[in-house]
Amino acid sequence: IGRCVVAVDGPSGSGKSTVSRRLATSLGARYLDTGAMYRAITWAVLRSGVDLNDAHAVAKVAGEVDLRIGTDPEGYAVTADGVNVETDIRGADVTAAVSAVAAVPAVRALLVARQRDMIDKAGRIVVEGRDIGSVVAPDADLKVYLTASAAARAARRSAENAADVAATAADLARRDQLDSTRKADPLAQAADAVVLDSTELGIDEVVARLRELLTERG
Numbered sequence: 001i002g003r004c005v006v007a008v009d010g011p012s013g014s015g016k017s018t019v020s021r022r023l024a025t026s027l028g029a030r031y032l033d034t035g036a037m038y039r040a041i042t043w044a045v046l047r048s049g050v051d052l053n054d055a056h057a058v059a060k061v062a063g064e065v066d067l068r069i070g071t072d073p074e075g076y077a078v079t080a081d082g083v084n085v086e087t088d089i090r091g092a093d094v095t096a097a098v099s100a101v102a103a104v105p106a107v108r109a110l111l112v113a114r115q116r117d118m119i120d121k122a123g124r125i126v127v128e129g130r131d132i133g134s135v136v137a138p139d140a141d142l143k144v145y146l147t148a149s150a151a152a153r154a155a156r157r158s159a160e161n162a163a164d165v166a167a168t169a170a171d172l173a174r175r176d177q178l179d180s181t182r183k184a185d186p187l188a189q190a191a192d193a194v195v196l197d198s199t200e201l202g203i204d205e206v207v208a209r210l211r212e213l214l215t216e217r218g
């Protein structure tokens, strides 16, 4: 059982989290939710009260917060300065602000370095995010770009959060736009990524396809 790094990128609501966790469990590997790291930093930024548009101040908060995140696919804790933020980071306030915080280059540099470190220590890990195959782990054993139609993504997210579909669709479109047009490490499909569209596929079918791809690659 050697090293194995799987990078799963894609827009919000594509099924990345569920697929990545299940794949990690089935491989006996660790799992890293990089979106949760950007969300936890955003939580700390909102708590500090600094102006979201002040990149310097945002980067300062990011550098000072004690962020911890587990890598167990069956349940991982996220804490910021000792506070369990698992619920808060999924809330509307953090979701509305996270793309702005994630666009700050110094914030990304900090988190990318931590993510690389965690990947090295884990050895076998499924990592999900926006820039994993392109920036964080360009030498990953398998790179997946998971996508789905905008309608399917909005329907899934609104079911998860018991939120209005139209409002969810608008929020996803806004975040996708910000995440894919920012200058620092935008959401991108790595040239060597396998593209999977989950609009018509169930979670189990996507996981099975990824396991097949890993077996084919030895």
Ligand code: C5P
Pocket (backbone or CB within 6 Å): 012, 034, 035, 036, 038, 039, 098, 099, 100, 102, 103, 128, 129, 130, 131, 132, 175, 179
């Ligand atoms: O995946 P999730 O929806 O939790 O990610 C929240 C936000 O964090 C994304 O909209 C994006 O702005 C940012 N993010 C990122 N790079 C990653 C993971 C997430 O910029 N690798």
